Amino acid sequence: MRLAFISDIHEDHESLRRILRKADKRGYDQLICLGDISGFTRSHYRYGKKRDAAASLELIRQKCHVIIPGNHDMHAVRRIPLHSDIFSFPENWYDLDPRRQSELSADMLWLHEDELENNYGKDDLEFLNTLAEFAILETPEFNIMLSHYAFPNLSGFKKGFYSWGREFRAHFDFMHAHKCSLSFTGHAHPRGFYVAWPNRFKQYTHRGKKISEFPALVGIPPVTRHKHRRGFCIFDTHNKHLRVYR
Secondary structure: OEEEEEOOOOOOHHHHHHHHHHHHHHOOOEEEEOOOOOOOOOOOOOOOOOOOHHHHHHHHHHHOOEEOOOHHHHHHOOOOOOOEOOOOOOOOHHHOOHHHHHHHOOOOEOOOOOOOOOOOOHHHHHHHHHOOOEEEEEOOOOEEEEEOOOOOEOOOOEOOOOOOHHHHHHHHHHHHHOOOOEEEEOOOOOOOEEEEEOOEEEEEOOOEEEOOOOOEEEEOOOOOOOOOOOOEEEEEOOOOEEEEEO
């Protein structure tokens, strides 16, 4: 089975269309989106006049077989993450102002206070609200966990990114509990991609790689045009070959 993965669009509809055309040319059996369809700030991106969250979501709904929400998507619909041990969110979290949120969370969470308003309609918000925070994809070879980031920060609300294997230990335990050998995540916006194993972590440029040791976690590049990092990947479950395209 050939699986194509995209993540972190951040309302960049033009880049999304371009990458989906490239993915279609290379062929796949299923297309998977790992979240952050929405979420635009002027400090990070330069396509403000062309951003379009609603059009991006519409295209993803048309093309993708699995869609996982990211922290920006959950913020858009005021959802509190269910699968998170990083912070005990109060029920009125989204009614608090950013200063109070920062105080309560000891400044450990992304608060999205600089995020510009999106153009989602009622149907878009209702759809985002139905999405599961993670999914298990069963293939003939093994089960694959799909999430925006790594447990206990599955949806990516906590600030910071892991950069060595042992930091992913809780996620590997989570994978084991769900009988998964491989995991794909987005969120970190790597230049290329990275692979984590229980005791090591390695960053790679856009290239091909066979995943031959398990359990393993793959972090994929963003779709958005952020610091020349945009890309997508295709993974063949039969020969375990991963190709990450610029």
